[in-house]
Amino acid sequence: MTFLLDDLRRWPDLEGPDLQASDAADRLLLDESKDARRASSAADIVVIGDNYGALTLRSASEALPTAGQLIRVHQDALTGERALAANAARLGLAATFTSEPLGPDLVRGAKLVLLRLPRSLDALRDIAGLIAMDAAPDVTVFAGGRIKYMTVAMNDVLREHFTTVDVTHARQKSRVLIARGPHSGRAPLPQQATHDGLVVCAFGGAFAGTSIDIGTRLLLEQLPATLPHDGAVIDLACGTGVVAATLAKRTPPRSVIACDQSAIAVSSARATAEANGLANAVTVVQDDMLASQPDAAASLIALNPPFHVGAAISEEIAPRMFADAARVLQPGGELYTVWNSVLKYRASLERLVGPTRQLARNAKFTVTVSKRR
Structure with a gap:
């Protein structure tokens, strides 16, 4: 055929x-x-x-x-x-x-x-x-x-x-x-680098490699020092698992779900969790956004959304992720998002998730927190 x-x-x-x-x-x-x-x-x-x-x-x-x-x-x-x-x-x-x-x-x-x-x-x-x-x-x-x-x-x-x-x-x-x-065959192995005590692991092709990109750094600075006691804590579009590993170390000690649709990202995030002694604290899953997560299950979601579809820049990806985050958040749960400021996502966050306020902004990125209605 x-x-x-x-x-x-x-x-x-x-x-x-x-x-x-x-x-x-x-x-x-x-x-x-x-x-x-x-x-x-x-x-x-x-x-x-x-x-x-x-x-x-x-x-x-x-x-x-x-x-x-x-x-x-x-x-x-x-x-x-x-x-x-x-x-x-x-x-x-x-x-x-x-x-x-x-x-x-x-x-x-x-x-x-x-x-x-x-x-x-x-x-x-x-x-x-x-x-x-x-x-x-x-x-x-x-x-x-x-x-x-x-x-x-x-x-x-x-x-x-x-x-x-x-x-x-x-x-x-x-x-x-x-x-x-x-000739000279070898198995893939992740590269490693340490940033402020956090070991970051990355297989070839992982976003930002073993570095921490400036958007993620700005997001990390704005995440709460104390986590909610109830409900899941999720790192959506986790990349190498930097945010998930950081959240897993916060107070009180919490299990964190890290998810990404990329197999390279998932392997890298698992390696990052293991390298930081967090293999039992971070559950890494390959998922299409949050498809495997139940409704109203999470109290906190952190998101650094991609803005490319293959080679093309697209503003359609992030709103789909905002809507899925809203589905998974409990009423009153919070979505922390970092985004390239030129994309102007705040209106979408207000419409799809709930009341949204700006936490930080630099020359390129904005961090907001949206509370689920």
């Missing part, structure tokens, strides 16, 4: 006329890898970084049919994973792949890897090292992306783990790197 890439949807991620479920880099990756895919069984194919299913489902529709063998897939974003599942079900390809965490089982014995290049060199280094460590010796990696997000340094990172790296001709502002001859 084949299908048109235009049939793919982004749901449950944001959708709109300017937000497509596939792009020119997907098409070029598929064209460059066509012969290799058609000569491979599904069990030999691994897809990493597929946005909404273009690479996985086209590969599944064309791979050599072998009963019981599945393409292995890893996507960092939970919304991407759910979009892939929804697209596969709608197109009759639900039983053709399995979603896996970024680890040895994902790439073990793989002979063909299709990779959407991450923007972070550290993330690419983690992925390339893992492939070189556990994939088949004759593995071929097709790594593609939009040229505006690619750098020559990506070739150098791949050469750290592969003998040859070839570069395809550009097409529609996209390009593919082809790597062969794996």
